[in-house]
Amino acid sequence: xxxxxxxxxxxxxxxxxxxxxxxxxxxxxxxxxxxxxxxxxxxxxxxxxxxxxxxxxxxxxxxxxxxxxxxxxxxxxxxxxxxxxxxxxxxxxxxxxxxxxxxxxxxxxxxxxxxxxxxxxxxxxxxxxxxxxx
Amino acid sequence: xxxxxxxxxxxxxxxxxxxxxxxxxxxxxxxxxxxxxxxxxxxxxxxxxxxxxxxxxxxxxxxxxxxxxxxxxxxxxxxxxxxxxxxxxxxxxxxxxxxxxxxxxxxxxxxxxxxxxxxxxxxxxxxxxxxxxxxxxxxxxxxxxxxxxxxxxxxxxxxxxxxxxxxxxxxxxxxxxxxxxxxxxxxxxxxxxxxxxxxxxxxxxxxxxxxxxxxxxxxxxxxxxxxxxxxxx
Numbered sequence: 001x002x003x004x005x006x007x008x009x010x011x012x013x014x015x016x017x018x019x020x021x022x023x024x025x026x027x028x029x030x031x032x033x034x035x036x037x038x039x040x041x042x043x044x045x046x047x048x049x050x051x052x053x054x055x056x057x058x059x060x061x062x063x064x065x066x067x068x069x070x071x072x073x074x075x076x077x078x079x080x081x082x083x084x085x086x087x088x089x090x091x092x093x094x095x096x097x098x099x100x101x102x103x104x105x106x107x108x109x110x111x112x113x114x115x116x117x118x119x120x121x122x123x124x125x126x127x128x129x130x131x132x133x134x
Numbered sequence: 135x136x137x138x139x140x141x142x143x144x145x146x147x148x149x150x151x152x153x154x155x156x157x158x159x160x161x162x163x164x165x166x167x168x169x170x171x172x173x174x175x176x177x178x179x180x181x182x183x184x185x186x187x188x189x190x191x192x193x194x195x196x197x198x199x200x201x202x203x204x205x206x207x208x209x210x211x212x213x214x215x216x217x218x219x220x221x222x223x224x225x226x227x228x229x230x231x232x233x234x235x236x237x238x239x240x241x242x243x244x245x246x247x248x249x250x251x252x253x254x255x256x257x258x259x260x261x262x263x264x265x266x267x268x269x270x271x272x273x274x275x276x277x278x279x280x281x282x283x284x285x286x287x288x289x290x291x292x293x294x295x296x297x298x299x300x301x302x303x304x305x306x307x308x309x310x311x312x313x314x315x316x317x318x319x320x321x322x323x324x325x326x327x328x329x330x331x332x333x334x335x336x337x338x339x340x341x342x343x344x345x346x347x348x349x350x351x352x353x354x355x356x357x358x359x360x361x362x363x364x365x366x367x
Contacts, residue, residue, distance in 0.1 A: 023237050024151075031154070038147045046145075067191055068145060071215040071234040075147050086215075 010129050013122050016077035024075065030130050036123035039072055043116050046072065050112070054105055062101070063092035066108070073115060076122075081115045084108055137184035137248070141167045142174045142200065143213060144192045148234055152187055152213065155241040162245075171195035175203055183208050185229075185248065190214040190222075201226050203354045207289065207310045207326045211244050227291045227327060249292055268316060270296060270305050277303060281320040285334045285345050287312060289327035299346065324360055325353045332363055 010029055012018050025032050046069040053061035070085035088101075088108045095101050139162050143149040149167050156162040165183055168174035170192050178186075178200075186208055188197040197212065210228040212219065213236075223231045230244035267280045279296060288295045289309045296303040313323050323329045324343065334345045342349045343360070352360055 020235075024235055035147060035151070038150055042146045064191065064193075067215070071145055072147055074215070074235040075151060 010126060012077065013118050015080065015118055016122065017079045018077065020074070020079060021077040029126060029133075033123065033126045033130055035075055036119055036126060039076055039119055040116070040123060043072070043119070047112055047116070051109070054109075057098045059092050059095055059098060059101070062105075063089055066092065069112070076115075076119055078115050078118065081111055084111050136161060136163065137209075138163050138165050138182075139185040139187060140165050140174065140177065140183050141187045142169075142171065142192070142197065143167065143187065143189040144169045145189070145234075148189070148213065151235065152241075155238055156187075158238065159242065159245060171197070171200045174200055178204055185209045185211065187211050187213050187232075188228075190216065190219050198222060198226060201326060202351065204326055207308065209248050227289055229291075266317075270303060279303070281317055281331065282333070284321075284331050286331060286348070286350060287316070287321075287329040297348075322356075322359065322363060324356045325351045327351075335364070338364070 009027070010032075012021060021032060025035070046065070049065040050062065050069060053065050066085050066089050070082055070089065073079070073082035073085065085108065088104055091101060091104050139156060141149050141152050141156075141164060143152065149169075153164055153167065156164050162185070165181065166174075166177055168177065171194060174186075186200075188200065188210055190197040190212060191214070197214075201210065210226070211230045211232060212223050212228050213232045213234055215234045217231075217233060220231055230247050232240060232244055266282070267278055269276050269278055271277075279298065283298045283300075285297045285299060287309065288297065290304065292306060292308065293304050294307045294309060294312060296305070309323065309327060309329060312329060316329060320331055320333065321329050322332055328350050330343070330345060330350060336344045336346070338344075338352075338360075341357075342351050344350070
């Protein structure tokens, strides 16, 4: 069943939780395209805030920036990324010194960049898919 | 039901999604979207809305800061990704708590929790007001409360609690409605959840006042008025 493609049905990247996406948007693919587009439009600014806080070694700002970007991944079905953001946010709350966060930061940074690539590629695929239905 | 609302949310995708849920429901008119508390407060100072969809953590100030400063009591649905705020949500008598991202069905469930007459709850639970007393309906009886016996009135969502030195009375009403009914000579609203008897204040601190040992918050919006009404020498 999992590999069958229904007509007019878009198959999302396996890292995106399709149940979440269908739960939020049903099969309104043009709207999902809009959501992906909005996410991408604001991604760099939100991710930039995370990077800036890290460079300034400001734990509170880092926590706040990760908290802000976190739900983005829920809206695009990247639940693992969302969970990692939550964990990093908790790590920030517990950290007594900035150096304790360095390794985790590298992980979360890579994860966020990978998430952006996935959203970007899915957005382009979805755009083409929606155009093909017109 | 057609309610006016605003969205206070710093994450654009979440605000767009919420806006769409509002439109889809056909029950709400979105009057504005604000990404931070000061802009939302500026709007609320000159506009009345029935409902606020309110994020908690935003740059500069939290959603709870907004609730402390707003001069009236619209219904509030919190939208956050942190379930840890549930306790505070309860303390602030919010209507519901939506954890982001939420489904459209969950959004509709939250709307169902808003009483149809929420902005104008006037069930005559205060049936008569005199210069020195009011009558309230409580436990199926009409009870006379002398102004001088009332310490303060506290919001409990769709109910209010009248606290006297000896007893507490809970009745179906809102602070907003009572603000119009109680004697302005004796009482004043100091916070979205509190009306106090001015004569009962024992002391005042930076952001709160004490009545009979109970600390009552004073919102920024009401602080100047409180200080004006007191006989400070």
